[in-house]
Amino acid sequence: xxxxxxxxxxxxxxxxxxxxxxxxxxxxxxxxxxxxxxxxxxxxxxxxxxxxxxxxxxxxxxxxxxxxxxxxxxxxxxxxxxxxxxxxxxxxxxxxxxxxxxxxxxxxxxxxxxxxxxxxxxxxxxxxxxxxxxxxxxxxxxxxxxxxxxxxxxxxxxxxxxxxxxxxxxxxxxxxxxxx
Amino acid sequence: xxxxxxxxxxxxxxxxxxxxxxxxxxxxxxxxxxxxxxxxxxxxxxxxxxxxxxxxxxxxxxxxxxxxxxxxxxxxxxxxxxxxxxxxxxxxxxxxxxxxxxxxxxxxxxxxxxxxxxxxxxxxxxxxxxxxxxxxxxxxxxxxxxxxxxxxxxxxxxxxxxxxxxxxxxxxxxxxxxxxxxxxxxxxxxxxxxxxxxxxxxxxxxxxxxxxxxxxxxxxxxxxxxxxxxxxxxxxxxxxxxxxxxxxxxxxxxxxxxxxxxxxxxxxxxxxxxxxxxxxxxxxxxxxxxxxxxxxxxxxxxxxxxxxxxxxxxxxxxxxxxxxxxxxxxxxxxxxxxxxxxxxxxxxxxxxxxxxxxxxxxxxxxxxxxxxxxxxxxxxxxxxxxxxxxxxxxxxxxxxxxxxxxxxxxxxxxxxxxxxxxxxxxxxxxxxxxxxxxxxxxxxxxxxxxxxxxxxxxxxxxxxxxxxxxxxx
Numbered sequence: 001x002x003x004x005x006x007x008x009x010x011x012x013x014x015x016x017x018x019x020x021x022x023x024x025x026x027x028x029x030x031x032x033x034x035x036x037x038x039x040x041x042x043x044x045x046x047x048x049x050x051x052x053x054x055x056x057x058x059x060x061x062x063x064x065x066x067x068x069x070x071x072x073x074x075x076x077x078x079x080x081x082x083x084x085x086x087x088x089x090x091x092x093x094x095x096x097x098x099x100x101x102x103x104x105x106x107x108x109x110x111x112x113x114x115x116x117x118x119x120x121x122x123x124x125x126x127x128x129x130x131x132x133x134x135x136x137x138x139x140x141x142x143x144x145x146x147x148x149x150x151x152x153x154x155x156x157x158x159x160x161x162x163x164x165x166x167x168x169x170x171x172x173x174x175x176x177x178x179x180x
Numbered sequence: 181x182x183x184x185x186x187x188x189x190x191x192x193x194x195x196x197x198x199x200x201x202x203x204x205x206x207x208x209x210x211x212x213x214x215x216x217x218x219x220x221x222x223x224x225x226x227x228x229x230x231x232x233x234x235x236x237x238x239x240x241x242x243x244x245x246x247x248x249x250x251x252x253x254x255x256x257x258x259x260x261x262x263x264x265x266x267x268x269x270x271x272x273x274x275x276x277x278x279x280x281x282x283x284x285x286x287x288x289x290x291x292x293x294x295x296x297x298x299x300x301x302x303x304x305x306x307x308x309x310x311x312x313x314x315x316x317x318x319x320x321x322x323x324x325x326x327x328x329x330x331x332x333x334x335x336x337x338x339x340x341x342x343x344x345x346x347x348x349x350x351x352x353x354x355x356x357x358x359x360x361x362x363x364x365x366x367x368x369x370x371x372x373x374x375x376x377x378x379x380x381x382x383x384x385x386x387x388x389x390x391x392x393x394x395x396x397x398x399x400x401x402x403x404x405x406x407x408x409x410x411x412x413x414x415x416x417x418x419x420x421x422x423x424x425x426x427x428x429x430x431x432x433x434x435x436x437x438x439x440x441x442x443x444x445x446x447x448x449x450x451x452x453x454x455x456x457x458x459x460x461x462x463x464x465x466x467x468x469x470x471x472x473x474x475x476x477x478x479x480x481x482x483x484x485x486x487x488x489x490x491x492x493x494x495x496x497x498x499x500x501x502x503x504x505x506x507x508x509x510x511x512x513x514x515x516x517x518x519x520x521x522x523x524x525x526x527x528x529x530x531x532x533x534x535x536x537x538x539x540x541x542x543x544x545x546x547x548x549x550x551x552x553x554x555x556x557x558x559x560x561x562x563x564x565x566x567x568x569x570x571x572x573x574x575x576x577x578x579x580x581x582x583x584x585x586x587x588x589x590x591x592x593x594x595x596x597x598x599x600x601x602x603x604x605x606x607x608x609x610x611x612x613x614x615x616x617x618x619x620x621x622x623x624x625x626x627x628x629x630x631x632x633x634x635x636x637x638x639x640x641x642x643x644x645x646x647x648x649x650x651x652x653x
Contacts, residue, residue, distance in 0.1 A: 019642045022404075036402040038211060038379070039635035043642060045408040055412045077336060077344035089348050099353035099431050103360040106424045110364040110417060114371060117413040118398070121406040123374075125399035139402045140379040142211035142634075 005150050006129045006177045008161045009136060010169035012144040015041060021146055021167050022047035028163070032149035036139035058116035059109050066108020070101040133175050147175075204298055204636065206480045211634050218376075218626050219383045221476055229475075230623065237615040244609005247602045248323055256326050258602045265585045265597040270324035271435075273607055275577040276460070277317035277614075278358065278432055279453075282425050283461020284310030285365060288372070289421035292414075298489055300632040301481040304376075305472060305618075306465050307369040308625070312617040313464070314362045316610040321358070323606065350434035357431035364424055368417045371410075374400045376626040429457040436580065442519040443527065443584035446511065452504035459497035459543070460573035462490055466566035470559060472622055481628050488556045494569065495550040501576070502544035519589070527583040531596055535579045542572025 012018045018035060025033055026049040035048060078084070079092035089096070118124070130136040130147055139145040146169055148160050157174060164172045209217070251258055261268050284306035291299040322328040334355045336345045345352050377397035384390055400406070430450035437449045466487070473482045512524040528536050546568040549555040556562070587594045621627070634640055 015640065015642050035404045037404060037407065038215075038402060039375075039631040039640065040407040040411050041404070041635075041641065044404050048404055050405060050408050053409045053412050055409050056416070059416045073336060074347045078347055082342060082344055084343075084346070086346060086348055096348050099350075099427070099434070100347060100356050102423075102427055103353075103356040103431075106420050106427075107360045107363060109420050110360075110367050113413050113416045113420075114367045117371065117409055120409040121400075121403075123398040123400060123406075128399065128401055130401075136401075137382040140375070140382045141215045145402075 003176045005157055005174040007147050007149040007155070007175055008157070008164065008172060009130060009133055009145060009147045009175050010161075010164045010172035011135050011138065012146060012169055013142075015144065017168055018144040018146075019044060019047050021164075021169060024167055025146070025148070028154070030148055030152055030154055032152040032155075034147050036136065036145040036147070038140055038142055038144075041144075053120065055113065055116050055120060059113045062108040062110070062112025062116075063105050064108075065112070066104040066106070067101050069108065070104035071097060074100060129177060130175055135171055135173070136175075204301065204483065204485060205633060206483055208638075209480065211637065211640075214630060214633055214637070215379055215383055217480070218628050218630050219380055221622075221627065222380060222389070222624060223384055223386070226623070230619070234616065234619050237612050237619060240608050240612025241616050242609075242612070244606050244612050247605035247609060248319070251323055251602055251606070252328060256324065258600060260598050260600045260603060262595055262597065264588045264593050264595055265582065267324075267581050267585060268597050269578075269599045269603040269607060270320055272574065272577045272581055273610060274317050274320040274324070275432055275453075276574050277313045277320065277610060278361075279429065279457035279460045279573065279577075280464045281310035281313040281317070281361070281365070281461060282429060282454070282457035283465050284308070284313075285361075285368075285421050285425040286458050286461065287465070288368060289418040289425065292418040293422060296489075297636045298486050300629055300636055301478075301483075302465065302469060302486055302490075303632070304369075304372065304625075304629045305469065305622070305627050306461075307365065307372065308621045309461075309465060309468060309614075309618065310365045311362070311369060312614045312621075313461075314358065314365065315617070316614050318358065318362065319610060319613065320606070321354075350431070350438040353431045354435055357428045361424060361428045364417070364421060368421055371413060371417060372629060372632075373625065374398060375402065375410075375631040376629060378402065379630050380626060426454055429453045441584050441588075442512075442517065442523040443580070446508065448504055448507060448511070452501065455497045455500035455504070456543075456573060456576060459494060459501055460569060462494050462497065463566040463569035463573065466490055466494070466562060467570060468618060470563045470566070472627065476622065476627065478628065481633065484557045484559075487559065487562060488553070491550045491556040491562055494566075495547050498543055498547035498569070505540060505544065523584060523587070526587060527579060530583065531586065532579060532583050535575050535582065539572050539575035539579050542568040543576060546572070 012021060018037070018041065022035055022044055026047065035044060037044065074097045075092045083091050085091075128136075129149075135143070135145055136147075146164065148155060148164070150157075154160070161172050161174065205214075256270075259268065259270070261270075284303075287299050287306040288303045288310075292303075322331055325331065325334075334345065334352070336347075345355075374397055377393050378400035381390060381393040381397050384393060430453065433449035433453040436444040437446060439445060469482055469487075473479060509524050509528075512520040515521070527533075546565050549561065549565065582597055586596055
């Protein structure tokens with residue numbers, strides 16, 4: 001195959017080795033690399049040096065959006081746009097607004113969280129450059145798969161592969177782009 | 181238990197994690213076994229037994245939909261409702277179905293926050309049940325509006341009359357609570373499914389199934405960079421679902437309590453309704469799981485330990501509702517109000533005494549057997565008790581609605597309510613819809629949360645943490 005490789009891929013079966021490899025690659029200064037796991041591994045994100053997720057801020061924005069929509073809607077429709085006297089109750093009072101304030105806060109948080117999650121994980125997507133590699137497919141089953149992309153500054157087709165092999169990663173091989 | 185497992189257990193305890201008391205996955209399967217076991221349900225041929233069951237539930241659903249069609253085209257006069265009884269089986273069924281859903285959210289959200297690892301085997305099916313139950317509840321409440329094609333009148337939207345909905349009405353709060361509940365439950369369920377759908381995408385052989393799971397899994401790869409965000413998202417969704425589940429049935433109870441009718445106008449209703457909802461929901465989860473576990477052969481994942489824990493929760497919540505039943509009587513007496521006192525005496529000894537005592541025996545007496553460990557681990561017995569509780573909780577809602585309405589303040593307008601065949605058919609139909617959806621779910625969607633099961637298996641998590649320790653997901 002004459003095409004340039006898109007990256008190097010390797011398999012690990014032991015979770016403790018996965019942690020070690022993650023720390024080594026992080027310390028080696030790689031940037032465009034990842035470890036694919038069948039389930040979330042505690043502490044692996046820190047071992048890889050991943051920064052704290054901004055998702056909590058997105059969710060909080062959803063909460064603020066939800067509660068201000070609820071308050072604004074109830075106040076404007078009831079006390080500004082069309083005042084209706086129903087049983088002498090106030091046109092707007094914070095007490096009766098609470099159930100809807102609460103529900104819309106929850107709804108706003110949930111929607112922002114899920115949309116934010118999709119955005120941060122870059123899904124939905126129809127393509128992944130490793131998708132046709134057999135090793136890569138095992139990552140949703142029982143193998144921890146490590147990849148280092150060819151566009152990483154420190155990538156070298158021979159040296160990166162041997163680095164992984166020396167760390168104890170199995171079945172290390174280069175992946176070439178498929179026609180898509 | 182092997183020596184290695186024992187060491188891991190001690191190590192986990194040293195890290196301040198909850199010690200695993202009893203194995204939650206039996207038979208020491210490998211991760212590949214777990215994938216293969218769950219995927220085999222999806223990949224296996226559709227059996228005649230499955231089709232036969234599906235056609236029965238489908239026929240029930242079709243019959244109910246016919247009765248709904250008849251109701252909608254003719255008007256709710258075809259129901260047994262009368263004056264003074266304006267709410268009957270419609271609202272009973274609505275509250276019943278909404279309550280059923282609550283166990284799913286409790287298992288998926290509250291038990292998650294309390295780090296109850298046993299939830300992993302049952303959360304997926306319980307969450308699915310939540311969504312299907314809320315669909316049934318929405319069917320009931322929409323049909324009871326009489327002109328369901330005008331459902332959008334319930335939403336605040338700018339219109340030619342320049343009028344808005346009445347936000348001071350608890351019925352309006354209900355619209356927001358139930359729709360929020362449905363949306364958030366569906367999102368929570370789907371987010372939980374994404375990694376498992378990706379597992380199926382990579383596992384199944386059939387190219388059609390591969391495409392379908394491929395599209396539904398949205399291109400999930402299992403990247404640690406994604407898991408990092410995913411775990412936070414899951415935690416936030418669990419965190420907001422917890423108050424949500426408590427709020428939804430509280431808001432449902434406001435439909436009654438904000439009214440000034442004797443028997444309804446009480447402050448105990450919100451917690452009493454929430455406890456009852458969880459109680460009835462666990463009973464329904466139990467009924468379904470006993471069958472699912474048997475038919476799909478999931479004994480490895482859904483163990484007696486799971487059932488025992490669920491029975492303990494049923495015992496606890498059953499006593500909460502029992503306490504509420506008794507306290508209601510005390511408060512009615514203590515209130516000094518003749519109307520309150522009379523309505524409760526009438527509830528227990530009046531025209532609907534049969535419904536009241538069915539409720540009391542099913543909900544308060546029958547779960548008492550779960551004090552005994554042998555009963556908590558006896559599957560036929562817990563199946564029967566779960567059916568009793570389902571029946572009892574339905575009668576609880578019926579009792580609350582019918583006894584308060586059938587005798588109002590003016591003896592001249594007292595009445596009695598019996599459902600017509602149409603209401604009974606619609607109720608059967610909601611069971612048909614519920615069971616049909618559950619059967620389809622059990623066949624085509626991973627019934628067990630594969631990724632979550634893997635994450636609690638022995639040896640799944642690193643034993644030596646370099647940078648930190650003890651912050652579980």
